[in-house]
Amino acid sequence: MDVTVRPGPVVDLHPSLLPIAFLLGTWRGEGVGGYEGMDAFRYGQEVVFFSTGRPALSYTSHTWWIGEPRDGRSEGSPLATETGFWRVQPGEGDGPPTVEVMLAHPFGISEIYVGDVVGTRVELRSNVVIRTATARRVDRSQRLYGLVEGDLAYAIDMAAEGKPLQSHLSARLQRVSAADRP
């Protein structure tokens, strides 16, 4: 079969995304997780931020178990994935730009965050969660992302299963590719 490969779209970074251009690329590293009543665990993660030329960065995250086997999981067993879009709006007055993040999770939950970007730090404080009747009860989360010595570091707190807002995850990822498309 003959296949004609036509040129793809021109992919420039939309200028509105300049405040979060430091996120672009593929990042890989390790994190630690835990929660009230849960033993701490370690995980590996790959995160990709890429431009489609439209005014939102596309985002994907994959994680996997690392360390001693537990609860049927061993090194490399798949853990959570999430996917979404990050966009930027001008801040009010002299305020910092606003970041809006839409995320979908494969376990019956979608969420939207709104926050600020200050330099190379994104603080996602305001969040709404919607969930199906069968999803675990997650009420609220907040996230902080930032560059630390060239690495992408983040911390995620959540209020779930009736428990107060507390740390669930934190990680430090190294940039493995600067490409703005995977």
Ligand code: HEM
């Ligand atoms: C880096 C991504 C993530 C990893 C590696 C991860 C990993 C884990 C692990 C290993 C557990 C232990 C229980 C189980 O095996 O299911 C867990 C529990 C849980 N996770 Fe995550 N998770 C991630 C992201 C998230 C996100 C984004 C949410 C919410 C939107 C979430 C909500 C929960 C909830 C509600 C529990 C149960 C807590 C409880 O029973 O008290 N997780 N997670």
